[in-house]
Amino acid sequence: MKEIAIFASGNGSNFESIVAKFNHHTSTPSNGSISLLICDKPEAYVIERAEKWGVPTIVLQPKAFSSKTEYEQRVLEELKHYDIHYIVLAGYMRLIGPTLLEEYKGRIVNIHPSLLPAFPGKDAINQAIQAGVRISGVTVHFVDEGMDTGPIIAQEAVRVEEAESEQSLAKKIHEVEHRLYPKVVQDWIDGKVWFKEGKIKWRK
Numbered sequence: 001m002k003e004i005a006i007f008a009s010g011n012g013s014n015f016e017s018i019v020a021k022f023n024h025h026t027s028t029p030s031n032g033s034i035s036l037l038i039c040d041k042p043e044a045y046v047i048e049r050a051e052k053w054g055v056p057t058i059v060l061q062p063k064a065f066s067s068k069t070e071y072e073q074r075v076l077e078e079l080k081h082y083d084i085h086y087i088v089l090a091g092y093m094r095l096i097g098p099t100l101l102e103e104y105k106g107r108i109v110n111i112h113p114s115l116l117p118a119f120p121g122k123d124a125i126n127q128a129i130q131a132g133v134r135i136s137g138v139t140v141h142f143v144d145e146g147m148d149t150g151p152i153i154a155q156e157a158v159r160v161e162e163a164e165s166e167q168s169l170a171k172k173i174h175e176v177e178h179r180l181y182p183k184v185v186q187d188w189i190d191g192k193v194w195f196k197e198g199k200i201k202w203r204k
């Protein structure tokens with residue numbers, strides 16, 4: 001069994017969709033288990049969701065540490081303690097620094113609410129509305145040192161209607177995320193997709 005940690009900072013709807021699949025076998029039994037939530041915001045709703053699903057939670061606020069390196073070293077200690085092999089970012093509102101990246105190279109994935117490389121960073125849904133695009137979507141990618149720049153594993157498009165509001169686009173994007181992310185994480189844990197020598201590889 002591969003132990004997985006989810007990192008989240010807010011609402012946690014993606015956290016819940018993944019936990020539902022992995023820890024409660026809503027579909028085929030998995031090789032992975034969500035064993036830990038790492039959260040950087042004590043007020044985040046995701047903490048309540050984790051409690052409901054019985055997932056241990058560690059809340060660590062970066063401002064309580066003297067540097068990002070120290071914060072990440074502490075996170076690393078917790079990951080080791082829980083024997084975590086994979087990291088899944090789900091609305092974690094921070095850049096992963098070198099301390100975690102070096103230790104978990106190729107073992108961190110993220111989901112972003114746009115078709116990258118369009119609209120990286122914060123507020124991607126609003127950025128898409130403001131730009132007037134007719135198609136946006138969802139991207140799952142490996143994490144590197146950049147902001148939403150890592151190798152792309154999967155994407156799905158979402159149509160943006162005329163006069164679409166940020167709220168309605170967010171709803172459509174979330175629906176896609178909750179279906180796509182658990183499936184891609186499952187494929188990854190099952191060894192169907194990996195990153196090597198600068199390329200994404202899929203097992204045939």
Ligand code: GRF
Pocket residue numbers: 008010011012013014015090091092111112113177
């Ligand atoms: C998602 O839209 C995800 O793409 C982005 O942050 C949002 C998190 O939503 N990275 P939730 O907290 O999972 O509901």
